[in-house]
Amino acid sequence: MGCRLLGVLLGASAFFVGCQSVIADEISGEKTQALMPVQPSVSSPNGALEFRVTSEAGIPRYTIMKGEEVVVDASRLGLRFANGANLDDDIEITSIESSQHSETWEQPWGERRFIDDAHNELLVNFKTKDTQSEFGVRIRVFDDGVGFRYEVPDTGKRVIVDELTEFSVDPDATAWWTPAGEFNRYEYIYKTTPVRDLEGAHTPFTLRVPETNTHIAIHEAALVDYSGMWLDQRRSGILEADLAPRHDGTKVHVEGAFNTPWRVIQVSDDAEGLVNGSDIYLNLNEPNKLGDVSYFKPGKYIGIWWGMHIGKYTWGSGPIHGATTENTKQYIDFAAENGFSGVLVEGWNTGWDGDWFHNGDLFSFTESYEDFDLEELTEYARKRGVHIIGHHETSGSISNYEDQLEDAFDLYERVGVPAVKTGYVADGSDLKYVDEDGNARYTWHASQERVNHDLHVLKRAHEHKIAINAHEPVKDTGLRRTYPNAISREGARGMEFNAWGTPPNPPEHQAILPFTRMLSGPFDFTPGIFDLAPNGEDDQNKVPSTLAKQLALYVTVYSPIQMAADLPENYEKHPEAFQFIKDVPTDWDESIALDGEVGDFIVMARKERGSEDWFLGAVSDEEKRNVQLTFEFLDADRAYRADIYRDGSEADWEKNPYDITIEQRVISADSVIGLNLAAGGGAAFRITPMEEAAEKIIDVPAMKKVVFDNMGSDEISSRKVTVVLPADYDSQDRHYPVLYMHDGNNTLESGATITGDGWKVHEAFAQLIAEEKTEPAILVAIDNSSERWREYAPQKFVSKLNLQDSNGSEAVISDAYLSFIVEKVKPRIDAEFRTLSDKDNTKIMGSSMGGLISLYAVSEYPEVFGGAACLSTHWPLVISHEMASSTSREETIKAIQSSLSDGGIDPTEHRFWFDRGTLNLDAFYPEYQDSMDEYFKAQGFGEGNFETRVYEGADHNEASWASRIEDPLLFLFGLENK
DSSP states (O other): OOHHHHHHHHOTTEEEEOOOEEEEEEETTEEEEEEEOSEEEEEOTTSSEEEEEEEETTEEEEEEEETTEEEEEEEEOOEEESSSOOBSSSEEEEEEEEEEEEEEEEOSSSSSSEEEEEEEEEEEEEEETTTOOEEEEEEEEETTEEEEEEEEOOOSEEEEEEEOOEEEOOTTSEEEEOBSSSTTTTOSOOEEEEGGGOOSBOSSEEEEOTTTOOEEEEEEEOOOSSOOEEEEEEETTEEEEEEOOOTTSOOEEEESSEEOOEEEEEEESSHHHHHHTTTHHHHTSOOOSSOOOTTOOOEEEEEEOHHHHTTSSBSSSSTTBSOOHHHHHHHHHHHHHHTOOEEEEOSOBTTOSSOGGGOGGGOOSSOBOTTOOHHHHHHHHHHTTOEEEEEEEOTTBHHHHHHHHHHHHHHHHHHTOOEEEEEOOSOTTOEEEEOTTSOEEEEOTTSHHHHHHHHHHHHHHHHTTOEEEESSOOOOOSTTTTSTTEEEEOOSOOTTHHHHOSSOOOTTHHHHGGGTGGGGSOOOOOOOOOOSOTTOTTSSOOOOSOHHHHHHHHHHSOOSEEEOOSOHHHHHTOHHHHHHHHHOOSOEEEEEEEEEETTTEEEEEEEETTSSOEEEEEEEOSSOEEEEEEOTTSOTTOOEEEEEEEEOTTOBTTTBTTOEEEEEEEEOTTOEEEEEEOTTOEEEEEEEEOTTHHHHSOOOOOOEEEEEEEEOOSSSOOEEEEEEEOTTGGGOOOOBOEEEESOHHHHSOSSSSSSSOOOOHHHHHHHHHHTTSBOOOEEEEEOOOTTHHHHHSOHHHHHHHTOOOTTSOSOOOHHHHHHHIIIIIHHHHHHHSOBOOSGGGEEEEEETHHHHHHHHHHHHOTTTOSEEEEETOOTTOOOSHHHHTTOOHHHHHHHHHHHHHHSOOOTTTOEEEEEEOSSGGGGGOHHHHHHHHHHHHHTTOOTTTEEEEEOTTOOSSHHHHHHTTHHHHHHHHBGGGO
């Protein structure tokens, strides 16, 4: 039988290199011969990845290829035992089996509802030549990575002392890792080094290959009855599986046939591909063994927790004990009033007094302190639609916990506590249990003994309808698929290190986690700190984050339970920002990493389960950066309202962390938003379909642009003027009204603004024209210059106040600027295009100082301009503290009104639109605008020719103006106003 026929018999999913040796198989007592490939291999369904196996010179090895790129070079396989034959040398391949698999399965909760599992499988069976000992290596290759495990038949009781599995990678690759085998378990700051500088490392271990930008993550899946894997660099670039020791120094005890956990290598073209490919860990675990876990409901919680970390409360009893009945009721009330489902209470049970870190044997899991009434509080919470989240801190004393486990879970089940946060605060090798002879034994946090303990807790908890959130845990390996009451866990530095850690988490920490720790599964990181310097501004322990970044973490860091970790009173100080925490869900239909680089930034989008709402989060490291957001994940035929919470223009985690901009925009799948992230900053979006979406997304012909470069005058510097013509301009023989706009750099295009946004007035206008809500018009966008204030500050306003620009230089030149528009720009537009040149068909519009100059233009040239739209009008005029100190609000208003009275505005011939937001600079305008509204009313302006609007939550920027630009356009050109 030839190679081609063998490939057919074994299945198209397996591909074999070489066809040289012949083996004998015995089937039903008859010997048959088949050709055995020297180098069996299996490829991913899309053909991008290939896993090759060899047994050259009796040593089993594997190689992983990505096209022509060697992702993992020849790497050893094998196991060594304390007794019996080793599986490491003098080995030959005896047989192979291949198969394909494709299914979609549903999670009860998760970062996505449906998981696609498509892989090709190859089982390679080996035998040692001398002892005839057998074992197999089962390989599954997905489009996003590879998993393989050892399968060993029954040989009685054995002790594994070494797993020889290697991962041979580029020693010059950049790696992100935390040290393994240290006292503080997983809770270390990530190191960024070449692979060659690696010490012992935890997994997930992530690296980037310098030449190709290929990203690789090494981890494991289905860690059951085995020790957790660390990585040890024996030779440069050769990483070996290092198993966490048991109490006696051995690695794993086995009895009968056994399978190891899956060794997993994720492979991606880019960083975000690792995040999007992390379902591999779930797919390598067995399906749900627990059955119905509907007793667990994803949700958000608050807790008596942060107060202990910042010293407001204590875990132990005393004058500032945190877990009191009175205090807990206040937290329950806050949770109920703000839509949170749970309240975590730590320090409720006896055992916390004294040195609890080393006194784990003293904890009781059923006896509460005298000032805490568990039954009263669970009933109080139930009546308010809230539940208590239980807490079991063991201080690493496993036997003490297991001895009380049934009573503890019985109590929680009886009073209605559906979830428990467990804790194992102890040094990495100091988990204590008592053996059958009564001797104290000490083991590692990732040892087989701890792994088995955790699974025992999960199973017993399920019998009592309780979910587990483990802190100081064994790392996640996707086992939540099999035991879905394992809802979340810690396993890296969390928020508490910002309260007392030395040093605290750096800003890059949250930009590393999604590509490392978070690949393995949910993380109870506890975000949402609003008092970012809880120990005082001068203390080194601050939260290295802007306020907006704290919101973004609810999207970039996944957990089905998310904590609003700060004190209730701190949320009450920032109700607008707190709204996002109240709105964001914790259970998702879909999750997509849109962009990112390890250690720099990440952008995540998630769709709420059972809803059409999307949420987006972006976080940055210590560098400020601009990212371009695209929204192709949205439905193509819908319009959406985006509630945006982003860093303000002056935000910086060290200097100005509370500067936040909150605004709304209308977006669609075609939208592109330039987003500036501050140093240590972030942004959070809630994206909601609009009811009128089907009507808004219609065929909108684009408007045509004509650009005039270098238009200027003797007094005004040259600049670009862009003319935008209606889509029907070339096909119609008609004349059009004209809208003149200031700040042409920003009103049409993106990129010249602080946020990277533009107004995109022409797009909004084209939409309104297509919807037949406005008459077609010509837009004329005049770029600003470096002397913007001098050109836009109304000359008569300024002269009455004796103001000058912030540098104390020349007087304003706004009269010359208006003359340039009226005598240079307008005549050329009227001459070269079919315009309606009278004042009734000539309008002018601008924002901020552009709003002032638009008002001034009508006052100075009442026979030219018939109306103006003035957005976020900067009534104070000033642009610096020095200027502000020279005038008052009353003086400014008086000067403006006096100048307008000298001008030519007329309620029978002119119309005015004014608006403002409520955030940042716009928040200074209400008293000015109120005074100006009274002035215009006194002049005879009213309904039909005058309107002033307030947009709650809108900021002083292009994004906010773009989100409401339709309103002033309708006011100026709407068909209903004709």
